[in-house]
Amino acid sequence: xxxxxxxxxxxxxxxxxxxxxxxxxxxxxxxxxxxxxxxxxxxxxxxxxxxxxxxxxxxxxxxxxxxxxxxxxxxxxxxxxxxxxxxxxxxxxxxxxxxxxxxxxxxxxxxxx
Amino acid sequence: xxxxxxxxxxxxxxxxxxxxxxxxxxxxxxxxxxxxxxxxxxxxxxxxxxxxxxxxxxxxxxxxxxxxxxxxxxxxxxxxxxxxxxxxxxxxxxxxxxxxxxxxxxxxxx
Numbered sequence: 235x236x237x238x239x240x241x242x243x244x245x246x247x248x249x250x251x252x253x254x255x256x257x258x259x260x261x262x263x264x265x266x267x268x269x270x271x272x273x274x275x276x277x278x279x280x281x282x283x284x285x286x287x288x289x290x291x292x293x294x295x296x297x298x299x300x301x302x303x304x305x306x307x308x309x310x311x312x313x314x315x316x317x318x319x320x321x322x323x324x325x326x327x328x329x330x331x332x333x334x335x336x337x338x339x340x341x342x343x344x345x346x347x
Numbered sequence: 348x349x350x351x352x353x354x355x356x357x358x359x360x361x362x363x364x365x366x367x368x369x370x371x372x373x374x375x376x377x378x379x380x381x382x383x384x385x386x387x388x389x390x391x392x393x394x395x396x397x398x399x400x401x402x403x404x405x406x407x408x409x410x411x412x413x414x415x416x417x418x419x420x421x422x423x424x425x426x427x428x429x430x431x432x433x434x435x436x437x438x439x440x441x442x443x444x445x446x447x448x449x450x451x452x453x454x455x456x457x
Contacts, residue, residue, distance in 0.1 A: 240388075266443060277349070277434065278389070278447045327388055331443040336379060336436070341388040 237261060238330050240339025247318055247346055255313045255342045257284075257328030263308035264330035269301075272325040272341075284311040284328075318346040348372055350437045352448035359425050359455045367420040367451045369435030376440035378411050378418040382431045383450075389434060392420070422453070430455045 237260040247253050257267055265286045270278040282303050283291040290303035300322075302314040311330075315322055327341040350371045357365050369378060377396045381389035393404070395411035395418060406423045422429055432452050436445035 268444065270447075277449045280444065280446065283444060329445075335391060335394060336443065336445060337391065338381075338388045343386075 238328065238337040238339045240328050240342055242342060243340055244343045245345070247344070249319055249346055250317055252314055252316045253318055253344060255315075255326055255328075255344075257311045257313070257330070257339050259309045259330045259332075259337075262330075262332045264311075264332075265308060267305060267311040267328055267330045269303065269311075269313050270327045270329065272327060274325075278327060281313075284313075286311075315344065318344070320346045322346050349446055350435055350448040352433075352435055352451050354451060355449070356452040357454070359453070361427060361455055361457055362424050363455075365422045365425060365453060367422075367433050367435075367453070368417065369419070369437070369448055370415070370417045371437050373416070373439055375411075375413060375416055375437050377438045378409075379436040379438065379445060380409055380418075380420050381434045381436065382429075383434060384431045392433075425453075425455045427455050427457065429453060 239258045241256045267284040269281045271281050272278045280293050281296045284303045284305040286305045292298050305311040323346045325341050325343055328339040329336050350369050353368045379394045380392040383389040397413050409420045411418045432450040434447045434450045436447045
């Protein structure tokens with residue numbers, strides 16, 4: 235079946251640095267991918283919709299300059315957390331939809347110290 | 348708008364049944380059900396499309412009443428492996444974007 239691969243699975247970074255998370259659709263093309271954020275014991279909150287070849291669409295309250303999204307090809311979307319702070323620590327998950335089913339990446343546990 | 352899931356949590360003994368509900372205040376195109384284990388990404392269970400269908404595999408099934416904008420997930424003869432948080436994701440037909448409920452924590456004890 236279709237697979238979405240997310241990398242890295244865990245990352246620890248210092249406050250003020252930037253972190254890039256990659257999301258790849260391995261055996262299907264995804265013109266649209268989604269980035270979610272999940273706090274412990276909470277639901278998945280949609281951050282933005284990543285559109286291949288055009289600008290991402292951000293949900294209300296999500297800072298565009300803080301969470302940079304690039305969708306340069308039909309199989310790759312990246313999320314860059316810029317100038318990370320401890321409050322950005324969270325579980326970030328991407329997803330992509332093959333017609334009829336949404337697949338999630340493995341998730342990235344980001345810890346900012 | 349975020350769909351409403353109920354109950355928030357349920358504790359079962361192995362072999363018991365459970366029902367998890369998901370309701371929305373807006374018209375739905377489809378409902379997706381996922382199970383998430385602690386520290387892992389959600390795992391797809393099933394999708395129900397507009398048309399009021401019912402699906403199932405093994406001892407997990409679900410129904411979708413589009414008129415009531417509700418879906419229910421049925422877990423029968425629960426197994427220890429069923430433990431986790433169950434999320435419903437609703438799709439209003441807008442570019443595949445899913446909005447998730449707050450989740451239902453299911454604990455199955457021996």
